[in-house]
Amino acid sequence: MNQYQGNGQLSPEEQEQLYKIRHSLAHIMAQAVLELYPEAKIAIGPPIDTGFYYDFDLGVDEEGRPRTFSPEDLEKIEKRMRQIISERHPFIYREVTADEAREIFKDQPYKLELIEGLEKGEVDEYGNEVDEKPVISTYRQDTFEDLCRGPHVEHTGQIPPDAFKLMSVAGAYWRGDENNPMLQRIYGTAWRNKKELNDYLKMMEEARKRDHRKLGRELEIYIFDEEVGPGLPLWLPNGAILIEELEKLAKEVEREAGYQRVRSPHVTKEDLFLRSGHLPYYAESMYPPMELEGVRYYVKPMNCPFHHKIFASRPRSYRELPLRLAEYGTCYRYEKSGELFGLMRVRSMQMNDAHIYCAEEQFEEEFMGVIALYRRYFELFGIDRYVMRLSTHHPRGLGKKYVDNERLWLKTEEMVRSAMRNGNDPFVEVPDEAAFYGPKIDVQIWSAIGREFTLATNQVDFAVPPRFDLKFVNREGQEETPLCIHRAPLSTHERLIGFLIEHYAGNFPVWLAPQQVVVIPITDAHNEYAANLARRLFDGGIRAEADLSSERMNAKIRQAQLMKVPYMLVVGDREVSQETVSLRKRDGSRRNDMPVGEFIALVQEKIATRAGDL
Structure with a gap:
């Protein structure tokens, strides 16, 4: 399924054309890389849900470490891709024998491995298992030829040059096996027009802001530790x-x-998983066994x-x-x-x-x-x-x-x-x-x-x-x-x-929010009222704390906002004398002189019904 919901709004014909654009861009990117880095070896490059990628082997540097692409490299590759697009090269299909394919790709070891699998009828051009022996075919545009069955656009000029962007580089093991070489995978995104591209990029920027790894730290939800594992x-x-x-x-x-x-229990004898059949099918995903008194145990x-x-x-x-x-x-x-x-x-x-x-x-x-x-x-x-x-x-x-x-x-x-x-x-x-x-x-x-x-x-x-x-x-x-x-x-x-962190951007509904209310005294003179109020809320089943730190009131409000607390209660002389609160909601709305009992009833109702609003 497509990660970006814009695809779901397209007709089958429009989706097919977008698939061809993305597939063709993968080939164009491989051509650009080989022109700019002639020593590179190419692996596979399929279209994906939001664009395309291609895997490359750039060899190793003087210290024996795999060479990688830099952001500047991506800019150069992208520029050359647009030049190739403007030259309107046709995509030309042909079927070849295994020997012909080996001659075409004689300097490309990853392609030669795929050709061997194609010849045996075991895999397709991407290394995926197949049921029937596939035809060995290639597509060529300009100087670049690749193992491929298509489909592609008719010529490179059918690709909108302002509707794609190279996004990132990641490591990827050849054929997904960590015992194989680590390749450099360049990801690109591609759309039908510039507006769709910009909409997607905006969505990705919002996704980065909502990244649960980032918010998980900031909201003090979870951590990982190397000594733990x-x-x-x-x-x-x-x-x-x-x-x-x-x-x-x-x-x-x-x-x-x-x-x-x-x-x-968390551990059990090996016999249980042998009987269930999990060990033959699932052993690679299980922690290795422990042996005690001649008996092997697994964590479940x-x-x-x-x-x-x-x-x-x-x-x-x-x-x-x-x-x-x-x-x-x-x-x-x-x-x-x-x-x-x-x-x-x-x-x-x-x-x-x-x-x-x-x-x-x-x-x-x-x-x-x-x-x-x-x-x-x-x-x-x-x-x-x-x-x-x-x-x-x-x-x-x-x-x-x-x-x-x-x-x-x-x-x-x-x-x-x-x-x-x-x-x-x-x-x-x-x-x-x-x-x-x-x-x-x-x-x-x-x-x-x-x-x-x-x-x-x-x-x-x-x-x-x-x-x-x-x-x-x-x-x-x-x-x-x-x-x-x-x-x-x-x-x-x-x-x-x-x-849920990403879905809500950390703004959890009241029933789920780790801290539901923070009570903020205007000065130290109001600390006792704030602490008593927090206790009253806590006794009413509400997760509430009073911020009695030495920070100024505005700093306490900012901290509560950063922690995305649903309700902030500001208390001063008037609130103390009238037994009220000045309510500030996370969404920016406010209400002054709210009776404490009314506020407690409001929050309890939101919690009891698991309401989605404030």
Whole structure:
């Protein structure tokens, strides 16, 4: 899906033309780089959701370190690209043999590796696995020729020269493997016209201001520490409040929906994950085992095997189903260092997890009940743009990436399709992205400024319950294996809070704000009234503090504004004598001489209803 919502407003024909523009610009950028840096080696350069990129190997410097592009280099490349565009070179397609391709790219080792895969019918020109042996083809413009199947614009003159920009350089391992060379990836963005480009750049600037890594530090929500380890967040008091409020929300909602809460340990014997099947499919994402007294233990990367054990702890009847077991369990996954990103990709995560055990005839109602939970949360958080993605298996992955049971894959995928259609819930299908044990619905959401996030998941598991011999006695008195639905509507605390920081730009609704009220005395003479007022608010269930520091009043107000506190109460002689407050809201609105009791009632109502406004 496109990260920038402007794309979603285009017709299929307009989207196709924009795709061609972006694809063509990737080739033009590679031409410009090779002209300016003849020693460079080229890898791959596909179009992406907001533009394009290309990977380059610039060799090493005198000290053996990989050469990198500088901002000045990007300016030179961009200038040459515009010259190429103005020369109106046609894009010329031709099909070649593997030997012809090897001759064309004899000085390009990354292309030669791709040609070998193309010749064997294993990969396409970008190194992606394929089902059928692809045709080896190239596109040429001016002096540059590249492995490609297209499509492209007819000639470079069809590309608007003022509607693209080179954005950044990042490191990228060849073929995504950290054992391979590190390449230099240049990212560019491209649009249909200058206005669309400028709109996107403005959105990106706003995104930088809202970056959860930046605001997370400024608002004292979380930190990382090298001595603790990468990807292992330390939650500061403000962050702990966010976690507790979200957990409180989930527990309330799940209690209403008939969930029962359970807890499980952080470590377990290797046998559990061998039985569940996670180790063969998931070992690369797990921390290495610990061995004690000849027994291997793992820290848990997921909760589901423990919940299966809880289900199997005693005989079950159809009368108990559906059985919904929920846990806020901390899990640990060894994400690769290059993939860690703030709170979005971490190694320690607290999951809003649950497993629903049900009979097949109960599946649709239970599955759609989870979808209804999504919608309830999205309405609460003001998320009005999202898409449901049905992730299915691919036959080539059976026995490797997926459980080898084609019949049950097809059956459960159709069950999910049917449930979604019957519920009138639009969805898109994405092949080859299922869980190893069954199909799933993943939910992509967009923040207030149009940034895309993968948040919730709703997964069907037909494979693991039989491994644990899970049974229930059905109405006919026969044993039957239940289906299991894995669901996490609020994802992990880490990813959700990262999203919410950016979505709200740190201006959390009152119920979620770590500090809801700060009381600001005009002078030290008003400190006692301020402290007593803060205590009264605190006793009323409101997170309030009095700022009794030696700073002047205006400095205290600025500090509260920087911390994005929803309400500031300024108190002086008049407020003390009348038992009132002068209210300043975060949005800039004010009200003087407000009775304290009225203010407390206002805040309590906002908290109780989880209101989105002040």
